[in-house]
Amino acid sequence: MVAAPQFDPVAAAAQIRAYLAGKLHTDPPTADADEQFAVETERLRKTFARTIQRPAFLSYARAHPDRARAVVVELRALLDDIEKATAESESRIDRSPR
Structure with missing residues (x-):
């Protein structure tokens, strides 16, 4: 009979911190x-x-509209970065020799 591994609270806390920080990838890359x-x-x-x-x-x-608007500005900037990257990619494709 194989013994079940013991719960390691220190390792679990480290995994949780890594996950919350976006440094632990739970899905295998495809x-x-x-x-x-x-x-x-x-x-x-x-x-x-x-x-x-x-x-x-x-x-x-609703109670803090200025803070909410600041978050919206941050999110829009991230979305703008995505859009800018795709536009740059399209621009490179359009300029490529055919």
Whole structure:
């Protein structure tokens, strides 16, 4: 009979910290870039939707509109970065010799 591994609270805390910091990847990388992109974008949509629909988040945002607007500005900047990267990529494709 194989003994079950013992729970290591220090290791568990380290894994939780790494996960929360975005440094622990729980999904194995996929070789299919399209599939990986779909997985990541769906994860982003779900996380965003879940967060902004929480009553505590909405209540705080309503009570502190300046802070809420600041978060919106940050999120828009991140989205702008994505859009800029895709535009640069399209620009390189358009300039490539045919």
